[in-house]
Amino acid sequence: MPATLRAALIAATIAASTTGATAAEIELGPRPYFLIDQMKDSDLKNRLLSCADRPFERKLFSIGHRGAALMFPEHTAESHKAAARMGAGILECDVTFTKDRELVCRHAQNDLHTTTNILATPLAQKCTKPFAAAADGKPADAECRTSDITLAEFRTLNGKMDAANKQATDAEGFMNGTAPWRTDLYATSAGTLLTHAESIRLIRSLGAKFTPELKAPSVEMPFNGFTQEDYAQKMIDEYKAAGVPPEDVWAQSFNLKDVLYWIRSEPDFGRQAVYLDDRYETATGFDPMKPETFDPSMPVLKQMGVNYIAPPMWMLVTLENGKTVPSTYTREARAAGLNIITWTLERSGPLGTGGGWYYQSVKDATTSDGAAFELLDVLAQDVGIKGIFSDWPATVTYYANCMGLD
Numbered sequence: 001m002p003a004t005l006r007a008a009l010i011a012a013t014i015a016a017s018t019t020g021a022t023a024a025e026i027e028l029g030p031r032p033y034f035l036i037d038q039m040k041d042s043d044l045k046n047r048l049l050s051c052a053d054r055p056f057e058r059k060l061f062s063i064g065h066r067g068a069a070l071m072f073p074e075h076t077a078e079s080h081k082a083a084a085r086m087g088a089g090i091l092e093c094d095v096t097f098t099k100d101r102e103l104v105c106r107h108a109q110n111d112l113h114t115t116t117n118i119l120a121t122p123l124a125q126k127c128t129k130p131f132a133a134a135a136d137g138k139p140a141d142a143e144c145r146t147s148d149i150t151l152a153e154f155r156t157l158n159g160k161m162d163a164a165n166k167q168a169t170d171a172e173g174f175m176n177g178t179a180p181w182r183t184d185l186y187a188t189s190a191g192t193l194l195t196h197a198e199s200i201r202l203i204r205s206l207g208a209k210f211t212p213e214l215k216a217p218s219v220e221m222p223f224n225g226f227t228q229e230d231y232a233q234k235m236i237d238e239y240k241a242a243g244v245p246p247e248d249v250w251a252q253s254f255n256l257k258d259v260l261y262w263i264r265s266e267p268d269f270g271r272q273a274v275y276l277d278d279r280y281e282t283a284t285g286f287d288p289m290k291p292e293t294f295d296p297s298m299p300v301l302k303q304m305g306v307n308y309i310a311p312p313m314w315m316l317v318t319l320e321n322g323k324t325v326p327s328t329y330t331r332e333a334r335a336a337g338l339n340i341i342t343w344t345l346e347r348s349g350p351l352g353t354g355g356g357w358y359y360q361s362v363k364d365a366t367t368s369d370g371a372a373f374e375l376l377d378v379l380a381q382d383v384g385i386k387g388i389f390s391d392w393p394a395t396v397t398y399y400a401n402c403m404g405l406d
Contacts, residue, residue, distance in 0.1 A: 094215050095235050110128070117157060352369070
């Protein structure tokens with residue numbers, strides 16, 4: 001996309017947005033009602049049905065995960081705008097950097113080959129790993145990083161649904177791998193990529209607040225003189241430059257050192273910094289039901305100054321006699337005084353066969369799409385989460401309004 005056209009699209013999106021959107025502007029669409037219809041008869045279902053005709057308001061409890069990534073290309077202006085219209089009170093920009101050390105919104109530094117059209121452009125020649133077709137039993141492959149290209153080059157790309165066809169024999173086929181329960185309907189003529197600074201302007205214009213995630217670099221740091229601390233500081237500096245108050249920002253990282261850096265160097269922003277907990281895959285022997293495997297422990301995290309922790313949904317719950325209840329992990333976090341945020345609702349596709357990765361600890365109780373609301377209710381009422389990321393924020397917005405959550 002030409003830079004002038006891209007700039008015009010972003011400017012038009014911001015101009016068309018309204019700061020502090022009213023309830024009348026929140027549009028949830030049919031999906032929440034569809035999910036309620038799939039629920040088993042219960043008091044919860046009746047409560048949710050009783051809210052069907054009420055007006056809905058924006059809620060901080062409802063966090064747009066990369067925007068509205070169920071149906072829109074993630075981290076695009078269009079995706080954020082859709083999420084805001086669904087009442088998301090907080091929107092996410094996953095932050096990484098280009099070859100010239102400029103901050104942009106991408107889920108990973110090395111995902112351009114699955115989230116943009118780069119393989120269909122001359123920039124494909126600059127990728128860390130050019131496209132290789134499937135052959136001789138080996139899957140198709142590529143790796144294109146934001147750090148492979150400059151900001152000016154990044155601005156020429158278009159976003160697409162995050163997917164790849166590993167059986168493809170050409171680049172066009174490789175880019176055409178969208179899951180059947182998603183859609184390319186909003187990806188063919190949309191997909192406006194954003195720098196981090198542009199995301200700040202857009203999200204503020206949409207009446208929402210901010211949760212940027214500092215992504216782990218794919219390159220060795222320092223990179224072109226850019227240290228990890230420089231990177232962490234630059235992300236905060238862009239909020240300060242835009243005049244965004246610290247209380248409107250929940251900075252996130254899976255790297256505890258990043259969180260501790262913010263707590264130490266930017267205490268106003270560090271107060272709401274979120275430690276994204278992925279110890280289920282990075283710590284040997286970690287078990288959310290065994291606190292002796294938590295290193296550091298929840299009390300130690302609190303002593304370090306961490307106030308927010310964010311594990312995936314399945315770590316927060318377990319089954320007891322067929323009923324979904326809070327896990328040991330949840331009890332330990334709450335006892336230590338940690339606020340809990342979790343991820344990610346509406347990312348699993350159809351739930352009739354157990355729900356997959358995000359529902360793994362309660363798979364036996366996950367038998368229909370209505371399980372999304374049933375799990376959400378346990379997370380909100382029994383676990384006591386402060387907010388939840390969703391690929392389709394309308395579902396969470398509906399629940400939060402119905403239950404009187406902030």
